Structure formats: C-alpha cells, structure tokens
Amino acid sequence: xxxxxxxxxKLFLRDPASLFFAVLLPTVLLLGLSSIPSMRDPxxxxxxxxxxxxxxxxxxxxxxxxxxxxxxxxxxxxxxxESGQLRRMSTTPVSPSxxxxxxxxxxxxxxxxxxxxxxxxxxxxxxxxxPRQPLGFLLVFLLGSASVFAVGLLIGALAPTAKxxxxxxxxxxxxxxxVSGMWMPREAxxxxxxxxxxxxxxxxxxxxxxxxxxxxxPAPLNLVVMTATLLLAGGAAVRFFKWE
Amino acid sequence: MAVIEVNxxxxxxxxxxxxxxxxxxVEEGEIFGVLGPNGAGKTTTVECLAGLRTPDSGTISVLGxxxxxxxxxxxxxxxxxxxxxxxxxxxxxxxxxxLYASFYRAPRDWDALLDQVGLADKRDAAYGKxxxxxxxxxxxALALVGNPRVAILDELTTGxxxxxxxxxxxxxxxxxxxxxxxxLVTHFMEEAERLCDRLAVIDSGRVVAVDSPAGLVGRVDGxxxxxxxxxxxxxDPVLKALPEVLNVTSSRGQITVTGTGNLLTAITLALAExxxxxxxxxxxxxxxxxxxxxxxxxxxxx
Numbered sequence: 001x002x003x004x005x006x007x008x009x010k011l012f013l014r015d016p017a018s019l020f021f022a023v024l025l026p027t028v029l030l031l032g033l034s035s036i037p038s039m040r041d042p043x044x045x046x047x048x049x050x051x052x053x054x055x056x057x058x059x060x061x062x063x064x065x066x067x068x069x070x071x072x073x074x075x076x077x078x079x080x081x082e083s084g085q086l087r088r089m090s091t092t093p094v095s096p097s098x099x100x101x102x103x104x105x106x107x108x109x110x111x112x113x114x115x116x117x118x119x120x121x122x123x124x125x126x127x128x129x130x131p132r133q134p135l136g137f138l139l140v141f142l143l144g145s146a147s148v149f150a151v152g153l154l155i156g157a158l159a160p161t162a163k164x165x166x167x168x169x170x171x172x173x174x175x176x177x178x179v180s181g182m183w184m185p186r187e188a189x190x191x192x193x194x195x196x197x198x199x200x201x202x203x204x205x206x207x208x209x210x211x212x213x214x215x216x217x218p219a220p221l222n223l224v225v226m227t228a229t230l231l232l233a234g235g236a237a238v239r240f241f242k243w244e
Numbered sequence: 245m246a247v248i249e250v251n252x253x254x255x256x257x258x259x260x261x262x263x264x265x266x267x268x269x270v271e272e273g274e275i276f277g278v279l280g281p282n283g284a285g286k287t288t289t290v291e292c293l294a295g296l297r298t299p300d301s302g303t304i305s306v307l308g309x310x311x312x313x314x315x316x317x318x319x320x321x322x323x324x325x326x327x328x329x330x331x332x333x334x335x336x337x338x339x340x341x342x343l344y345a346s347f348y349r350a351p352r353d354w355d356a357l358l359d360q361v362g363l364a365d366k367r368d369a370a371y372g373k374x375x376x377x378x379x380x381x382x383x384x385a386l387a388l389v390g391n392p393r394v395a396i397l398d399e400l401t402t403g404x405x406x407x408x409x410x411x412x413x414x415x416x417x418x419x420x421x422x423x424x425x426x427x428l429v430t431h432f433m434e435e436a437e438r439l440c441d442r443l444a445v446i447d448s449g450r451v452v453a454v455d456s457p458a459g460l461v462g463r464v465d466g467x468x469x470x471x472x473x474x475x476x477x478x479x480d481p482v483l484k485a486l487p488e489v490l491n492v493t494s495s496r497g498q499i500t501v502t503g504t505g506n507l508l509t510a511i512t513l514a515l516a517e518x519x520x521x522x523x524x525x526x527x528x529x530x531x532x533x534x535x536x537x538x539x540x541x542x543x544x545x546x
Contacts, residue, residue, distance in 0.1 A: 003346040088329035093319040094347040
C-alpha cells in the first residue's frame with residue numbers, strides 16, 4: 001500500500017494545475033479577501049461579526065475540500081479507469097481498489113494540508129482568528145470532509161469518462177457552494193433555501209465550520225446530515241463502482 | 245504436462261453468446277495461439293482464464309488452480325497483458341515496474357527485466373512519452389515482473405509497425421526460452437505461424453480446430469501450385485502425362501502446374517529427363533490464411 005501511495009502522491013505532484021487550485025487558491029483568495037477593509041466591517045445579519053471573522057474562512061475551507069473532492073478526485077478516478085490502469089491492476093494479486101483508496105487518501109491529505117496552511121497563514125498575515133472551538137472544528141472538519149469526499153467518490157465511481165468527471169463535479173459543486181453561502185451569507189437567503197440547504201451535502205459542512213470557528217458547538221442536525229451523506233454516498237459509490 | 249485445461253467453456257453477455265463451448269489444453273513450455281477474427285470470443289476466453297470473468301458454465305484449470313476460487317493464488321503465478329490496459333501518462337517506466345513488482349510475493353529483478361525488453365535507456369521516461377512498441381514491451385515486462393509460470397498476451401502487436409512487431413516476436417521467443425508457457429491471442433496469421441507451436445482457431449465462440457500451424461495448413465493442402473520458366477519450350481504432354489499433375493497452363497513463358505502429392509519432385513524429374521532446366525522455380529503451398537478460410541469460411545480482414 002505504501003508504494004501505491006508514494007507513486008500516486010508523485011503523480012499528484014506532477015500535475016501543477018490541481019496542486020495550485022486545490023492547495024494555494026483558497027489561501028490566496030482568503031489572503032486577498034482579508035486585506036479588503038470592508039470585509040472587516042461588523043454586519044448586523046451576522047450578529048455583529050465581520051465577514052472575515054468566521055464566514056469567509058469557513059467558506060474557503062469548504063472550497064478547498066469540495067474542489068479536491070468534486071473535481072480532482074473524480075478526474076483521477078475516471079482517468080485510472082479510462083486509461084486501463086484498473087484493468088491492468090485487476091490482473092495482479094492486488095485489487096484495483098487499492099489505487100482508488102490511495103487516491104482518496106492523498107486528496108484527503110492534501111485537503112488537510114491546504115486547510116492547515118490557510119488557517120495559519122491568514123492568522124499570521126492578517127490576524128484572522130483561529131477556530132475558537134478547536135476540537136469541535138476538527139471533528140466537523142473530519143466528518144464533513146469525509147461526507148464531501150464520499151460524494152466525490154460517487155461521482156468518480158459513476159462518471160462515464162475522464163473528461164466528464166470534473167465537469168459533473170463542477171456542475172454539482174457550484175450550486176452547493178452557492179447554497180452554502182460562498183457568495184452570499186446564508187442569513188441573507190430566503191428561508192426555504194436555507195431550510196433545504198440543511199439537508200444537502202456540503203451545506204451543513206460549511207455551517208458547522210462557521211459555528212465551531214466562532215466558538216459555538218456544531219448543530220446536531222448538521223452532524224446528522226453529514227453522517228447520512230457519508231454513509232449513503234459512500235455506500236452507493238462502493239456498490240455501483242464502474243470498474244471498466 | 246497440461247498447464248491449462250479448458251473444458252466446455254460458455255459465456256453469454258445479455259443477448260450475445262461470446263463463448264460457446266470452448267475446450268483446449270495448453271502444454272507446459274509451449275507458445276499456444278488463440279487465433280480468430282475480432283469478436284470471435286478470444287478476449288472473453290482469456291479473461292475467464294485469468295479469473296476476471298465468471299463463465300456461465302464449463303471448467304477451467306490453470307496450473308491446477310480454479311481461476312475463480314483460487315484467484316489470489318493464481319494471479320501470483322500467472323502474468324497477463326490485456327488489451328486496452330494502460331498506465332498513468334506521467335508514471336515513469338521504472339516506477340511502473342517497481343510498483344507492479346511490489347504486488348507480488350516473489351517478483352523478478354525488474355532492472356534485469358528492463359534490459360531484457362530493451363527499455364533500459366527509457367528507465368526514466370514517462371509512460372505517455374513512449375512509442376507504441378515501447379509501451380507494449382513495458383506491458384510484457386509488467387506481465388512478467390511477478391515471475392509467472394504462464395503468461396497470457398492479448399493482441400500484443402496490434403497497431404505496431406512491422407519492425408516493432410518483429411522485435412516483439414523476438415522478445416516473446418526469448419521469454420518462452422526462459423521457461424514461461426505462453427498463451428498468445430492474435431488475429432495475425434503471420435504472427436501465429438511464426439511463433440505458435442499449436443493454435444486453437446476460434447470462430448463465433450467455438451473452437452474450429454486445434455493443431456500446429458503446419459498441421460492446420462496440411463488439412464487444406466490438397467492442391468499445390470508450381471510455377472517456372474524454361475530456357476527451351478516444353479511440350480505439354482511431358483507434364484500432363486504425370487499422375488501428380490492436374491492442370492498445366494502457360495502464359496508469357498511462365499508455366500503453372502497444379503497438382504497433388506509429390507508434385508515438385510515429379511516435375512523436376514520429368515524436366516531433367518528431357519534436359520530442360522527450370523528457371524525461377526517456385527512452389528506455392530496453402531498458407532495458414534488458406535487454412536483459416538477453409539476452416540471458418542471467413543477471411544480475417546482488418
């Protein structure tokens with residue numbers, strides 16, 4: 001397994017585009033955003049908090065994870081199927097699922113590194129506060145990432161071609177990011193959209209990250225929906241995985 | 245000793261019967277060909293051998309193992325190169341070998357293997373940058389890296405230029421010489437004729453014949469054709485009187501004689517008796533192509 005992981009890591013690093021978008025983009029965006037003065041203005045709808053306090057860092061964390069899970073991972077999975085790597089591996093004593101597991105582990109690892117890097121850098125450069133509820137934040141980050149990656153795994157499991165995989169991922173990613181509040185805080189949305197959002201993938205992840213970043217406990221409903229997403233999408237991905 | 249025994253293998257996909265009662269045995273140390281047109285059921289047969297597909301019925305034994313029940317054990321000692329199986333474009337040649345070697349209990353020294361397949365100077369090249377022939381040679385190396393006793397090679401030379409194809413054939417003969425039994429799936433007559441000790445001709449999911457290439461040709465070798473020129477004209481009766489001769493035609497100085505049995509000797513003796521020296525003497529025998537047409541009623545064409 002170690003060798004497969006090493007080789008897949010090397011391959012990931014040989015693709016500068018995914019490395020940039022996944023690892024650096026959220027950090028660069030957040031650094032840029034936090035240098036805009038108006039981002040620091042208290043906003044009544046956010047309970048007197050500034051956008052940069054918890055909302056934006058949480059959104060950028062979601063962005064980092066979702067981009068890896070919805071586009072980079074499905075593209076890698078679909079590519080190993082399309083190029084016949086899974087087929088070749090199936091002729092060896094080792095199951096081709098090992099390759100998929102390695103790809104998931106690497107992307108999760110990169111998501112953790114990207115998020116850690118972002119939290120530390122924006123704190124050092126612009127004094128954006130660290131998550132105030134660190135344990136809760138960590139729990140939410142791990143559970144939420146797992147649920148988002150389960151959906152990404154499902155996309156990769158079913159995507160018909162390597163070209164279409166990241167496209168399908170983006171098609172799902174943008175509406176979910178919108179409902180999560182990437183471009184407009186959820187507080188400013190219609191009630192219906194907010195209520196529906198609670199039951200979608202990704203959205204509870206962003207909400208719970210915001211809550212724990214600000215020092216509150218995550219809402220149980222968010223945790224339940226994240227767990228359900230993880231089990232349903234993960235189960236479906238394993239059940240319906242297209243090996244060729 | 246038989247290393248592979250296939251008995252009454254059947255496999256159907258939805259409404260199409262891919263393999264319809266295939267049986268054959270492969271002996272240790274031979275190059276066994278599976279020859280047939282596209283869609284004849286060759287790849288399905290091979291995938292069943294490798295345990296990648298479950299047959300609807302029939303039994304298979306490879307090195308005494310059942311490909312479904314003993315899949316894990318079998319894959320340790322069976323090397324397979326399948327059509328349309330690739331690698332990541334940016335994976336380097338040595339990384340591929342190192343990785344695949346790690347999948348086996350007792351792998352071969354892949355550095356030596358790299359030399360054997362003639363890719364030593366491509367060690368650090370990315371898979372995506374290799375030529376078609378180089379990719380196929382890497383494929384063979386990957387099929388051999390587990391140190392298998394049997395290697396199955398599926399449509400190895402399809403899409404290669406003639407030189408690369410000849411190089412690959414040389415490599416396969418070397419591999420056999422090192423003691424590996426080889427099952428070669430192909431639709432190239434020339435390849436089958438040159439490499440295989442025995443062949444199973446498969447058509448529409450059935451085995452039409454199993455024999456050596458020469459044996460297959462012999463089955464349809466009813467008629468031979470001898471052509472030559474002569475310095476002095478030959479009177480027709482000289483040849484027509486021979487019991488082996490069926491027909492004699494001549495056009496622009498070239499004489500074509502068809503017949504059976506020991507035709508060539510009969511003709512040369514008859515000419516010698518009349519002090520006639522044949523020039524450009526050629527014997528055309530039936531080829532494996534002809535045998536294939538006779539057996540299947542089809543011409544392999546592509």
